[in-house]
Amino acid sequence: MGRYILRRFLQLIPVFFGTTFIIYTLVWAIPTDPFAGKCGQRPCPASYIEVMRAKFNLGDPLIVQYFKYLGRLLTGDFGETFAGLSVGKLISTAYPVTVRLALIAVLIEAVIGIGAGVLTGLRNKGFLDNLVLVSTLFLISLPVFVTGFVLQIVLGVQWHLISPTVSRAATFGELIVPGFVLGSLSMAYVARLTRTSIAENRHADFVRTAIAKGQPTKRVVGIHLLRNSVIPVLTLLGTDLGALMGGAIVTEGVFNINGIGGQIFRGIQDKEGVLVTGIVTLLVLVYLLASLLVDLLYAVLDPRIRYD
Amino acid sequence: MTEPSELQLSEAPPGGLTRQGSLWGDAWRELRRKPRFVISAAIILVVLLMAVVPSLFTSVDPNFADLDHSRALPSGDAWFGYDLQGRNLFARTVYGTRASLIVGVTSALLTVLIGSVIGIVAGYYGKWLDSLLSRFGDIFAGMPFVLGAIVILTTLNAPTSNPSQTRIIVQVVLSIAVLSWPVAMRIMRSATLVAKQLDYVKAARGLGASPFRIIFRHLLPNTLAPVMVYATIAVGAFIGAEATLAFLGIGLRPPVVSWGVMISDSSNYVRTVPHMLLFPAAFVTITVLAFVMLGDAVRDALDPKSR
Numbered sequence: 373m374g375r376y377i378l379r380r381f382l383q384l385i386p387v388f389f390g391t392t393f394i395i396y397t398l399v400w401a402i403p404t405d406p407f408a409g410k411c412g413q414r415p416c417p418a419s420y421i422e423v424m425r426a427k428f429n430l431g432d433p434l435i436v437q438y439f440k441y442l443g444r445l446l447t448g449d450f451g452e453t454f455a456g457l458s459v460g461k462l463i464s465t466a467y468p469v470t471v472r473l474a475l476i477a478v479l480i481e482a483v484i485g486i487g488a489g490v491l492t493g494l495r496n497k498g499f500l501d502n503l504v505l506v507s508t509l510f511l512i513s514l515p516v517f518v519t520g521f522v523l524q525i526v527l528g529v530q531w532h533l534i535s536p537t538v539s540r541a542a543t544f545g546e547l548i549v550p551g552f553v554l555g556s557l558s559m560a561y562v563a564r565l566t567r568t569s570i571a572e573n574r575h576a577d578f579v580r581t582a583i584a585k586g587q588p589t590k591r592v593v594g595i596h597l598l599r600n601s602v603i604p605v606l607t608l609l610g611t612d613l614g615a616l617m618g619g620a621i622v623t624e625g626v627f628n629i630n631g632i633g634g635q636i637f638r639g640i641q642d643k644e645g646v647l648v649t650g651i652v653t654l655l656v657l658v659y660l661l662a663s664l665l666v667d668l669l670y671a672v673l674d675p676r677i678r679y680d
Numbered sequence: 681m682t683e684p685s686e687l688q689l690s691e692a693p694p695g696g697l698t699r700q701g702s703l704w705g706d707a708w709r710e711l712r713r714k715p716r717f718v719i720s721a722a723i724i725l726v727v728l729l730m731a732v733v734p735s736l737f738t739s740v741d742p743n744f745a746d747l748d749h750s751r752a753l754p755s756g757d758a759w760f761g762y763d764l765q766g767r768n769l770f771a772r773t774v775y776g777t778r779a780s781l782i783v784g785v786t787s788a789l790l791t792v793l794i795g796s797v798i799g800i801v802a803g804y805y806g807k808w809l810d811s812l813l814s815r816f817g818d819i820f821a822g823m824p825f826v827l828g829a830i831v832i833l834t835t836l837n838a839p840t841s842n843p844s845q846t847r848i849i850v851q852v853v854l855s856i857a858v859l860s861w862p863v864a865m866r867i868m869r870s871a872t873l874v875a876k877q878l879d880y881v882k883a884a885r886g887l888g889a890s891p892f893r894i895i896f897r898h899l900l901p902n903t904l905a906p907v908m909v910y911a912t913i914a915v916g917a918f919i920g921a922e923a924t925l926a927f928l929g930i931g932l933r934p935p936v937v938s939w940g941v942m943i944s945d946s947s948n949y950v951r952t953v954p955h956m957l958l959f960p961a962a963f964v965t966i967t968v969l970a971f972v973m974l975g976d977a978v979r980d981a982l983d984p985k986s987r
Contacts, residue, residue, distance in 0.1 A: 383815065390819035398835045509976070513968035515920045517927050517943075518961040521950050529951055618824020622924060636827065637928075640834045648831065656822050 470631035476551030489566020508560035520626035537628040569601040610666035614659030707981040717977040723970035740771035779938035784919035790857035795864025803872025817862035871903035916971030
């Protein structure tokens with residue numbers, strides 16, 4: 373196990389460098405003039421450009437710039453935007469909101485998705501099975517912003533059940549509907565995965581043994597069947613937590629949530645390279661660590677899997 | 681030394697082909713009876729027809745604007761109503777099919793092409809090349825899709841610039857493919873790892889067949905099915921992605937008419953003119969649904985375990 377963890381961890385390193393380097397190159401090296409439009413209608417004064425070039429190491433070759441940036445990042449210094457705002461501070465105000473949103477989304481996915489999956493997986497073909505199958509197909513084909521807009525108009529504007537936009541505080545209660553929107557796509561996948569997994573394990577030997585021992589159905593399903601069927605679902609949820617944070621941009625836009633997505637969108641529009649690279653690096657790191665954790669969790673949950 | 685390869689030439693193709701034929705033949709027979717398949721195929725045919733000859737469905741110019749009709753609700757004259765500029769929404773939706781479908785289909789083709797080539801090479805050669813290519817795929821898979829697309833598309837087109845229509849379509853297709861190919865690669869790689877162990881592949885290698893021949897003659901027919909299923913579903917997913925990118929203002933843009941462009945036009949007026957969003961969004965949803973359903977049905981038909 374220890375060797376496996378080490379190997380998986382070592383594999384992460386090149387991926388981390390590769391992804392962040394590509395983003396860094398896209399943001400800093402490809403645009404021809406990072407100062408275009410920075411000083412309003414007139415070109416930027418030479419002194420300003422000189423200071424900024426020194427500040428962001430723009431005179432160095434790309435690879436040196438990148439490692440200088442990463443070096444400072446690893447000490448926890450995210451740098452400053454062109455206007456001198458601390459990127460670390462910007463991220464730390466926006467990040468908790470997005471984390472909360474993603475957590476709610478994963479929670480909703482897990483509860484509704486696994487619930488629907490178990491219900492249909494236990495039954496044979498019938499009305500309920502078809503209903504869940506069709507509704508998951510429908511959710512998969514609905515673009516996220518459509519779900520968002522429809523719920524916003526119906527629940528927020530017409531029925532006044534929720535406020536159409538989320539306030540700056542972004543409390544848990546306000547984030548329930550946006551979380552549902554964000555998680556709706558994966559919820560459908562979770563439901564389908566649970567359904568197949570349960571249907572497969574339903575005829576497994578250990579379930580038959582449990583039933584033959586005369587255990588109540590509740591215990592057979594809850595302990596024997598569910599525990600074994602939920603493992604692939606957990607891995608899906610784990611990787612999703614990382615992916616949802618990056619995918620929250622659209623949902624945050626629809627509900628006007630002041631999270632990481634809005635921050636990064638503004639950063640790209642205003643060409644704030646430091647902000648963009650900082651956030652993307654953070655998100656990539658979260659995603660990679662989440663997938664590593666999920667891999668390890670697999671072995672803990674299913675003792676049959678041995679990595680050595 | 682020419683004998684074995686001659687023998688192979690005459691033996692292998694019929695063997696490979698009948699096997700493949702029976703798998704697809706069985707699948708086809710199974711599919712024809714399924715309502716899910718028939719419905720989705722019918723929808724896709726109609727959508728394809730719309731993309732090829734839009735004038736068959738409407739005689740109105742999609743870009744003709746009459747401000748008298750601005751924001752008019754659906755009626756007998758204009759089934760889907762009019763948008764803010766007074767353009768006929770039905771005509772625009774019909775004409776928008778082409779661009780949306782082109783983006784969906786070409787990016788799915790490109791994704792599958794890149795992914796399959798890299799996946800089959802990684803799976804077949806294994807060892808360090810496999811590790812290298814897999815890590816290379818991880819680099820692109822590690823980037824969240826929307827985020828990656830935003831960074832790529834805004835870098836290539838500064839917010840103030842005004843690039844040409846074809847350039848944007850090509851860029852959107854390329855960025856979708858660049859960010860999605862690792863999925864196709866993983867599917868192809870694992871299918872190859874299984875197929876590589878089959879006896880007749882080992883036999884072909886033992887007879888001295890070249891890697892190129894083994895890959896194309898023996899591996900490809902057996903690994904194509906899962907990738908084809910992914911491709912079908914991906915067409916749907918990428919039509920949705922086009923709409924999402926356009927909604928964010930970085931995908932296709934006017935004067936191109938696509939569902940995504942229409943949705944992006946509507947995004948500021950959703951609360952007052954909901955039908956501007958509703959109709960193109962419904963078309964996106966139905967088309968995506970059809971492709972996902974088709975992929976699902978084909979997967980079930982190709983998977984012998986489910987029978």
